[in-house]
Amino acid sequence: MTTSIKQLPDTEQVLSGNGACGGCPATMALRIVGKALGPNAIMLLTPSCSVASMGMTPKLGYNWPGINITFATAGSSASGITHALEIMKEKGRLEGELPTVFSWVGDGGTYDIGFQALSAAAERNDNIIHFCYNNEAYSNTGVQRSGATPRGSFTTTTPTGKRQPKKNMALLMLEHNIPYVATATVAYPGDLYDKVVKAKNIPGMKYIEILAPCYLGWQFDMSDTVQMSRAAVRSGAWLLWEAENGKITFNNPTSLIINGKKAAEPVDEYVKKQGRFNRLLKGADSAERIAEIQGDIDREIAFMRERAKITI
Template structure:
């Protein structure tokens, strides 16, 4: 499939409240094309809610419910379950809509993790999307469990000490039927993964890497370029797992098989103002060495998991 062959219909219409270059609206636009019009969207407090604008001029043209921060896991399962008898008893005609949650990394990795974990364990029938911009962006860039090491935020002003969690892997170990990671720089891979998830019943988790020009400090026109650098340096890995069987995809698979060398991570760091302090530091080589070691470790670890 060619990108020009994606459905022309738009579910994110112009006039959003998002920042220019916002990755969440780019991602939701692609996801909408793959899910089609028979879908119900749940949103937790985040940039995705702020981007929607104010009633009656909202820019998402599917039913979108704003729910509280911790509740995406519980609400997704509950709405889906409540729809089941309406269709089986023919109170509603046609096909049951796809229920999906569109949740930031704060709402996924931290505040909503308990509900998410429970929904995955119960195998509730909906798709949980985490759009991971590696911070609480909507409230002015606080650190989350997804913020990478050394990134300064308003709550980690000297650079975060800890590594980020690997939540997609944690979701995989809940043993749901489908888990995938995706990138805005590889839209056809994302589109295919959403189509695949749509065709499966039960709990599905897709996490999309979302370089945020506002929090990460790069020009708004470079969202896709920074997304691509994340993949080519191995800073973000593309993989999917159907019924527990994991495979690495695209560039990530080529890096793991040694068919392609990762770009130096400095290329990725240089593109973002949030790492400016590190690149100017006298300890720059130490920091970059640590980042590269972690990239190697993650890649080897996920390649090993793929062999199971």
């Protein structure tokens, strides 16, 4: 049974007065993650909105020891810290439960610039949690395209809409044979909370990716963040799943779509809610380009349905 929002602990690791935009999905997600991880954790951040939001020492917006590292190094830095802690414990220089070492990284720092170090940490099965909060662009520097930007989306580096589909990063991480991979989004806080609690208790490498609809990059009213997150799942543009030791399970409502019990909502409704697709919608070839986006989603659903049948 999924934890309900009312059952989430009252403890807060994300403090009031931080510098995030109102309605920031990355910060909402981090708040839920904080409730699941508790205070005994060490946070690593690469350049991103979440770094800009945390403010400046000595009054940080996040209640963990935090380290700002370079863009490419989330995987290697987190590995170094977790190994150092293990050695200190072995030598009797640390007592009690070791802190959870986690990286909190955007899609730019995960899909693109940090991919090599992350892949290496996964291959070594180092004991860390890598969170990718995915707002589908480089938001902090004014919204440039990333490997997570979906086809058709406007960014400052794709002024006529991106021409390629996004990559399936969570599946790429699963193919590293790591013990736990999950996807989540802010409209389903209990689902996210349960996945983080589970990941915290599994030794080895864990990867959790959270879709974070950013009003600035996606161009919608900031009060609609949660609705946009829900619309992404209902249209099948974002699939909720987790894999423990390689076995994929879909979570509601994605499981209903995958099992054919409920149809995914047509993607044009989802696309029309977002200004980042405006130019595509106004073009003479808009029907064709929406069909391409729908094709990407249908292909992904069909592929994941088949991939989940492989359990060895």
